[in-house]
Amino acid sequence: MKVFPRSHWTAINPRPSTVGDQFIGLSYFDVPPVGIEFSELENDDILYVYRNPAKELERLLKEATNGTGYSDIDYNYALSQNTSGVYVLRGTVTKCMGTDKIKVLLLKGRNEEATDQLKQNQADFINTELVNPYPVTPLSLGDENVHVFNLIEFLAERGLYTARNAGIYDILVEHAVQKLQKDLSLRHLDGIYSMWVINALDSNSRQYINLT
Numbered sequence: 001m002k003v004f005p006r007s008h009w010t011a012i013n014p015r016p017s018t019v020g021d022q023f024i025g026l027s028y029f030d031v032p033p034v035g036i037e038f039s040e041l042e043n044d045d046i047l048y049v050y051r052n053p054a055k056e057l058e059r060l061l062k063e064a065t066n067g068t069g070y071s072d073i074d075y076n077y078a079l080s081q082n083t084s085g086v087y088v089l090r091g092t093v094t095k096c097m098g099t100d101k102i103k104v105l106l107l108k109g110r111n112e113e114a115t116d117q118l119k120q121n122q123a124d125f126i127n128t129e130l131v132n133p134y135p136v137t138p139l140s141l142g143d144e145n146v147h148v149f150n151l152i153e154f155l156a157e158r159g160l161y162t163a164r165n166a167g168i169y170d171i172l173v174e175h176a177v178q179k180l181q182k183d184l185s186l187r188h189l190d191g192i193y194s195m196w197v198i199n200a201l202d203s204n205s206r207q208y209i210n211l212t
Helices: 053-063 116-127 146-157 171-183 195-204
Strands: 017-019 022-024 036-040 077-080 086-088 102-107
Touching: 036 116, 053 077, 053 086, 053 102, 077 116, 086 116, 102 116, 146 171, 171 195
Parallel strands: 036 102, 077 102
Antiparallel strands: 017 022, 077 086
16 A cells, blocks of 8 residues: 655644643554544535645644644544545554544545545555655754654654654664664664665665655
């Protein structure tokens, strides 16, 4: 199943909303999630089938902004009425509020019937193991952007990273990249996601899709 990384539709990392000194959201799974929860937007008459899914996700993200902080779309993934594949929102590291399941947004209007494409996307999501693309942009400690978010999802998928994903290249990410470098039999285990790592992934892991 084709995976559209978060960078496909936004340059913004997930961030929690804030109320006073408290952070809301962006907790992470203590154990691997079990089960899938498919959901539709409430009170929305947008006919998604006639629109670009990436644009709709960007619109929803902007609408999630509030006066006290920043709140991300409260879903792990999204499926479209007219596009084959899955869109990464929060991914598999950060869980959504009120559920311990993987929460998937169905991009369809409230009164729309599900298209054959959406039904196929649902079936593929249930029956196919997702393979996250790896970034082809070099990254290092201190970076904070959506490409770091993509990298963390990739590392988490390989069992190298388990903490929350806010798109920040911190010491935990550096350690995970060191493990990745070791898995790729690289000589320098410096924790930097360099072109050496990217080229090794390209050579040794052809099953992973390059991020364009």
